[in-house]
Amino acid sequence: MKSVGVAIVSFNTRDLLAACLESLQACSLPLQIVVVDNASADGSATLVRNRFPQAALIEAGRNLGFAAATNLAICTLRREHSALEYVLLLNPDTIVCEGAIESLVAFLDAHPRVGIVAPRLLNPDGTLQPAAFRFPTLAMTLLDLFPPGEALPGRLYNSWWHGRYPQEQSGDAPFPIDHPLGACMLVRCAVIDQVGLLDEGYFMYVEEVDWCYRVRRAGWAIWQTPAARVVHVGGAATSQFRARMLVALYASRLRFFRKHYGERAARLHTAIIRAGMLRLMLRAWRDYAARVIGRDELRSQLWAYGSVLRL
Numbered sequence: 001m002k003s004v005g006v007a008i009v010s011f012n013t014r015d016l017l018a019a020c021l022e023s024l025q026a027c028s029l030p031l032q033i034v035v036v037d038n039a040s041a042d043g044s045a046t047l048v049r050n051r052f053p054q055a056a057l058i059e060a061g062r063n064l065g066f067a068a069a070t071n072l073a074i075c076t077l078r079r080e081h082s083a084l085e086y087v088l089l090l091n092p093d094t095i096v097c098e099g100a101i102e103s104l105v106a107f108l109d110a111h112p113r114v115g116i117v118a119p120r121l122l123n124p125d126g127t128l129q130p131a132a133f134r135f136p137t138l139a140m141t142l143l144d145l146f147p148p149g150e151a152l153p154g155r156l157y158n159s160w161w162h163g164r165y166p167q168e169q170s171g172d173a174p175f176p177i178d179h180p181l182g183a184c185m186l187v188r189c190a191v192i193d194q195v196g197l198l199d200e201g202y203f204m205y206v207e208e209v210d211w212c213y214r215v216r217r218a219g220w221a222i223w224q225t226p227a228a229r230v231v232h233v234g235g236a237a238t239s240q241f242r243a244r245m246l247v248a249l250y251a252s253r254l255r256f257f258r259k260h261y262g263e264r265a266a267r268l269h270t271a272i273i274r275a276g277m278l279r280l281m282l283r284a285w286r287d288y289a290a291r292v293i294g295r296d297e298l299r300s301q302l303w304a305y306g307s308v309l310r311l
Contacts, residue, residue, distance in 0.1 A: 003030035004101060004186075005087040007073035008055075009066055011038040014047050016233060017092040021052045026098045029105060032081045035092075036060055036069040056080075065203035066182075074197060084189055089208075091183040093233035103228040104186040107174065115191040115220030116212065118180030119228035120168075129232055132177040132224045134163040135213055136256060141269055145276025165224075174225040178216065182208030183232045194218050199259075204245060206252035213260055243304035250308045270311075277305040 006024065010017050017035070024031055033055040037045045039062050048057045058076065060069060074087055086105060090096070100119050107117045121131035134140070140163045167175040185208070195214045198207045212222055250273060257266040284301040287293045293301070 001030060002085060002105070003032055003081065003083075004105060005074070005077035005081060005084045006031050006033040006090055007070055007077060007087055008033065008035045008090050008092055009038060009069040009073065010035055010040055010044045010048075010092045011063065012040045012042045012044065013092045014040070014042045014044045017044055018047055018051065020090065020092050020094050020096070021048070021055060023095045023097075024101075027096070027101045029102060031101075032056075032077055032084065034058065034073040034076050036064070036073045038063040038065075038069055065200070066205075067198040067202050067207040068200045070207075071197040071200060074192065078189065078192075086186050086188060087192070088186050089182065089184065091232065094183055095231040096184070097229040097231065100228040100230055101186075103225060107223065107225045107228075108186060108188060111221070111223070113219075113221055114223050115215050115218075116180070116185050116187050116222045117228075118177075118185040118222075118224050119230045120224065120226040121181060121183060121230055121232045124231055124233060128168070129181075129234065130164060130168065131181040131183070131232075132165045132168050132175075133179055133181070133209075134165075135178045135209065136253065137163070138265065138268055138272065141253070141272045141276075145272060145279070168224070172226040174223050174227070176221055176223050179209050179212035179222060180224060181232070183234070184230045188220075191215055191218075191220055194220075201255060202252045204248045204252065206249075206256050210256055210259070213256075243300045243307075246304045247307045247311075251311055254311055273311075274309060277309050281305045 008020065024033065035048050035055050036058045037048070038060050045057060045059050048055055056076065058072060064072065070089060077087060078084060086108060088101065104117050104119060108114055118131065121129040123129045143162045165175065165177060167173070195218050199210050202210060216222060254266060254269065257269045281302060284293070284298055288298040
């Protein structure tokens with residue numbers, strides 16, 4: 001029976017991490033689990049050490065960011081378990097439904113040219129969570145900052161132009177995608193050998209998009225298989241520093257455009273972002289004037305939008 005490596009990066013998500021690790025116990029395949037703790041202050045490391053001794057714990061001592069911490073977990077898994085064929089990247093704010101990992105492994109076993117497979121993600125209330133996306137485009141940047149239904153026609157929200165896949169809404173058949181949401185994805189070790197690890201130039205966000213872009217360029221396919229189901233809370237770690245994470249998001253997106261699409265596309269991307277940030281700043285002042293938000297929230301939003309403008 002083949003074993004699967006599991007790489008988890010935690011940052012102040014103790015209770016969610018406990019639920020995640022507990023859900024893995026239902027898997028019928030042998031799992032080699034590595035948890036990298038990015039200097040959590042909530043006892044996450046103690047939890048893993050005391051309640052889940054089967055998981056290898058690495059205490060980073062500082063916040064390495066998602067990409068660097070995930071790379072550390074992958075390298076540890078492959079060094080200590082050289083026969084691994086697959087590594088599962090898993091967020092700590094997930095609950096893996098019974099049979100999900102087995103379904104992901106079976107899919108890769110049956111499709112040798114698929115390099116990455118991801119599950120269908122569900123919200124905690126059981127509703128569908130979008131988890132299959134096209135690679136970023138200028139149109140998607142525009143739609144993110146001038147949201148359908150608010151500044152543009154609402155029918156664009158779940159459309160192809162907004163990076164969505166209609167197959168995710170219409171059935172349970174597996175389908176090819178550009179990239180999944182990085183909360184859960186099973187990766188062939190052969191893919192890692194060919195394209196390398198995550199780009200640690202991304203501190204937070206877009207690192208999985210960059211990785212999948214490189215994987216696709218190397219000739220591998222990426223699929224979602226709805227037979228595998230994973231519940232994802234979403235934003236449990238990043239919501240702790242919302243303003244800073246907004247800046248990190250746009251810094252990462254700009255890095256992706258410059259790295260893969262060239263300087264001209266990056267300039268157009270930047271122009272859309274500047275217009276969008278100015279719109280958001282005006283909206284923040286409007287909300288403050290209407291007493292929808294307070295002074296502290298206004299300052300936080302203006303700092304974030306101004307910081308993005310300075311990128």
